[in-house]
Amino acid sequence: MRYALALAVLVATSTVARADEKADCEYLEIAASNGKAPAIDGELKPLDKKLKKPPFASWNTFHKLSGGPISLAKQKADSLKLAQGGASVLLRDRTEKKLELTVTIDGADGKRVLDNKQSVPIGEWSMFVHTAKDDGHILALTCK
Amino acid sequence: MSDHRDIDFMEHADGELETELGGDGRAKVEAVKELGELIRGRLERAADDVPDARFAAMWSAIDKSISKPSVKSQTLPILADPPPAAVGTGLWSRIGRFLDTYRSQIITGALSAGAVAALALVLHGNGDSSARHNGSDPIDVQRVSHRPAEIEDLDTPGGTGTVFNLDDEDGSTTVIWVTPEDTVEGI
Numbered sequence: 001m002r003y004a005l006a007l008a009v010l011v012a013t014s015t016v017a018r019a020d021e022k023a024d025c026e027y028l029e030i031a032a033s034n035g036k037a038p039a040i041d042g043e044l045k046p047l048d049k050k051l052k053k054p055p056f057a058s059w060n061t062f063h064k065l066s067g068g069p070i071s072l073a074k075q076k077a078d079s080l081k082l083a084q085g086g087a088s089v090l091l092r093d094r095t096e097k098k099l100e101l102t103v104t105i106d107g108a109d110g111k112r113v114l115d116n117k118q119s120v121p122i123g124e125w126s127m128f129v130h131t132a133k134d135d136g137h138i139l140a141l142t143c144k
Numbered sequence: 145m146s147d148h149r150d151i152d153f154m155e156h157a158d159g160e161l162e163t164e165l166g167g168d169g170r171a172k173v174e175a176v177k178e179l180g181e182l183i184r185g186r187l188e189r190a191a192d193d194v195p196d197a198r199f200a201a202m203w204s205a206i207d208k209s210i211s212k213p214s215v216k217s218q219t220l221p222i223l224a225d226p227p228p229a230a231v232g233t234g235l236w237s238r239i240g241r242f243l244d245t246y247r248s249q250i251i252t253g254a255l256s257a258g259a260v261a262a263l264a265l266v267l268h269g270n271g272d273s274s275a276r277h278n279g280s281d282p283i284d285v286q287r288v289s290h291r292p293a294e295i296e297d298l299d300t301p302g303g304t305g306t307v308f309n310l311d312d313e314d315g316s317t318t319v320i321w322v323t324p325e326d327t328v329e330g331i
Contacts, residue, residue, distance in 0.1 A: 050310050050317055100296075112301050114322055120293035124315050130303065130322040 021074045023091050023099055025143035028067040029082050032129075032136035035061035043067065047125065047140055059136060072143065077102075080139070084108045087128075087139055097122060099143050105130070107137075293318035 038060040065083035072091040155161035
């Protein structure tokens with residue numbers, strides 16, 4: 001009985017420790033433009049309300065370029081497979097409420113567009129936008 | 145005069161007999177009245193001579209004899225004040241005795257509490273003020289506050305970075321908007 005209890009405590013603490021060392025994220029790469037008719041991809045539904053608000057409302061067409069889940073390990077940068085350019089995300093640290101992330105984004109020409117360190121509340125979206133002429137490129141990221 | 149007996153004069157003196165009397169008879173009636181007054185006065189003086197303390201002792205004795213149940217009445221159960229041997233010593237018995245003793249206070253307290261509660265309900269309504277709207281006052285909508293992300297460092301080579309938050313019912317979203325340097329018109 002003692003061994004079972006000790007094992008349970010060990011498993012529980014190791015699970016908590018593992019939870020502190022990682023983050024489960026989801027990202028969406030979006031192309032924003034102005035088309036003849038407004039259109040927002042169905043896969044962008046989590047961001048639908050935000051995309052209809054200014055300043056995003058200056059575009060009326062939003063098309064998903066790439067996206068999906070990504071699991072981050074602490075202090076290990078992961079690259080996002082983008083259709084245009086490239087991006088990386090690093091989980092520097094996390095608490096019960098916030099994640100400390102470092103996000104870098106490179107343009108399609110390979111030049112660094114953005115290098116950002118932020119502490120974001122768990123579950124909330126961060127959107128990184130860079131414009132080129134009249135179009136926009138959006139990377140949205142949320143982590144738990 | 146010989147027609148009247150002594151008892152007749154006494155009844156005349158008490159006003160119980162009203163017959164015609166002669167002069168001698170009226171004198172006898174007056175003598176009986178005076179004699180009665182003398183006896184009454186003598187008794188009242190005797191009563192006055194009794195000290196107050198003795199009267200107090202007498203009344204005390206009378207009270208005791210009234211409150212003390214007779215031998216016959218002790219055979220019947222007395223619910224209000226049972227003899228010590230008949231009183232239960234258990235918890236429920238003690239609670240019962242307590243409630244019995246303080247019945248009026250408990251009832252008064254319960255009625256007061258009920259009145260206060262009713263007053264509070266009437267004055268405060270049902271407490272759900274957010275659900276009521278009379279059509280003239282604006283509805284007080286409380287927004288859920290979200291703490292936005294904290295930007296610790298931002299580098300935008302070849303461009304200008306603008307940070308803002310978009311708040312909606314889904315939460316707060318931090319937006320970092322990078323505009324190239326060669327763009328004349330910003331956001």
